Amino acid sequence: MDREKRFWEKPISRRDALRYGFWSVAGLLLADRLLGQGQTQPAVPAASAAKTAGKAKAVIQVWLWGGPSHLDTFDPKPEAGYDYCGPFSKPIPTNVDGIFINELLVELAKCADKYSLIRSMTHGINGHETAAYLVQTGRPPGDQISWPCIGAVVSFFKGYNAGYKKMIPPYIVITQPQGRFSESGFLGSKYKPFATGGDPAKTPFTVEGIVAEGVTEERQLKRREFLASMNSFGSLIPGNPEVVLEAKAREEAYGLLLGEEGKIFDLTRETQEMRDRYGVNTLGQSCLVARRLVEIGVPYVTINSGGWDTHKQHFQAMRQKLPQLDKALAALIGDLHERGLLDTTVVWCCGEFGRTPKVDWSPPWNGGRNHFGAVFSCLVAGGGFKGGRVVGASDAKGETVKERPVYPCDLLGSIYELLGIDPDATLPHPTRTCYVTPRPEEGVKMGGRLKEIM
Numbered sequence: 001m002d003r004e005k006r007f008w009e010k011p012i013s014r015r016d017a018l019r020y021g022f023w024s025v026a027g028l029l030l031a032d033r034l035l036g037q038g039q040t041q042p043a044v045p046a047a048s049a050a051k052t053a054g055k056a057k058a059v060i061q062v063w064l065w066g067g068p069s070h071l072d073t074f075d076p077k078p079e080a081g082y083d084y085c086g087p088f089s090k091p092i093p094t095n096v097d098g099i100f101i102n103e104l105l106v107e108l109a110k111c112a113d114k115y116s117l118i119r120s121m122t123h124g125i126n127g128h129e130t131a132a133y134l135v136q137t138g139r140p141p142g143d144q145i146s147w148p149c150i151g152a153v154v155s156f157f158k159g160y161n162a163g164y165k166k167m168i169p170p171y172i173v174i175t176q177p178q179g180r181f182s183e184s185g186f187l188g189s190k191y192k193p194f195a196t197g198g199d200p201a202k203t204p205f206t207v208e209g210i211v212a213e214g215v216t217e218e219r220q221l222k223r224r225e226f227l228a229s230m231n232s233f234g235s236l237i238p239g240n241p242e243v244v245l246e247a248k249a250r251e252e253a254y255g256l257l258l259g260e261e262g263k264i265f266d267l268t269r270e271t272q273e274m275r276d277r278y279g280v281n282t283l284g285q286s287c288l289v290a291r292r293l294v295e296i297g298v299p300y301v302t303i304n305s306g307g308w309d310t311h312k313q314h315f316q317a318m319r320q321k322l323p324q325l326d327k328a329l330a331a332l333i334g335d336l337h338e339r340g341l342l343d344t345t346v347v348w349c350c351g352e353f354g355r356t357p358k359v360d361w362s363p364p365w366n367g368g369r370n371h372f373g374a375v376f377s378c379l380v381a382g383g384g385f386k387g388g389r390v391v392g393a394s395d396a397k398g399e400t401v402k403e404r405p406v407y408p409c410d411l412l413g414s415i416y417e418l419l420g421i422d423p424d425a426t427l428p429h430p431t432r433t434c435y436v437t438p439r440p441e442e443g444v445k446m447g448g449r450l451k452e453i454m
Contacts, residue, residue, distance in 0.1 A: 120392025
């Protein structure tokens, strides 16, 4: 009896919950939140309110994993010649005088008044892992701390600690984790993103733990009834707080499986016209899912779009990927605007770096571009960012920053401000004081927040 008492008095971990079979598949999404209810939660610092209230409520990050070419997207250089621009020698004007973008971005050209372009992003790192870490945390690697990425930080300040009540987790990645590093850093696993898995362009969109291909709602109900008939464990210790917590998790898990919140991933609820507007491909439908998520109050969504690491046959790849990006991103910005959500939703789109301005035509690259962290571009829209502007510039060949360098911490700090998160607030770390964004004494390169477009 004493052994049983000791077992139930000790804190239960997520691993224990899994080992003892407490969680249905969808319950895995709720484990960190519900198990955490019985434990001490880290306090959100009093300084978490920004110096200005901030009008943004959500962020959609369109992450172009691998690094898109700045010259072939938002910073064309036709005058640099064929060895730099390749076949993309005719950039098109946008609906804002003086702003030109790649000739395949025809839909984005029509709505440039709703976004701004940063053409002077820089950090100088050419490795995928280290560059991705820097762009998404604002900190260079090597200081012996694993910093949380922006999605985890927003989840900390805007998620369960701030009274977030949704069963859908506050930080979602569609469809796979976006970097080869620990997104939650020292904040811990509670702030990791929920990665959906699956492919939203397929019907059904088989979201990990929520939607299973070939399993109907009727079958889920029968499974629930069968599980209830087999579960006599709770009756042995009625009223035990851990068992009560397990029952709550199970009920919420089935609510997610069978209720309205889980159906947020069901794109058959959208009209075919709307699905076509975004593009019936993985990126397009991912953007549509992201709009649906922020519409119900999810604070941070990342769309992880791969295939931008184009060392070989770059231009062939761009002829496929640029039209998809163009349609999806323009539809997302336009749809958010039409629904009155763009004013409260930040959209930012870039990768971990750009690509070499000079094309490598030699075999085996055959017209490829390599990693390039010296200068790259980023699109930002909504949530308080002004539209129709260009921040900074690269030189005539897109090889260096010509004016107004923007470092990752400048961009992330600006997004935090728009969300009402004080960039100078602290984050809970067991051994040292850690701030949301770098302070001058940390020696991290910074050019200043994006006040010119805020």
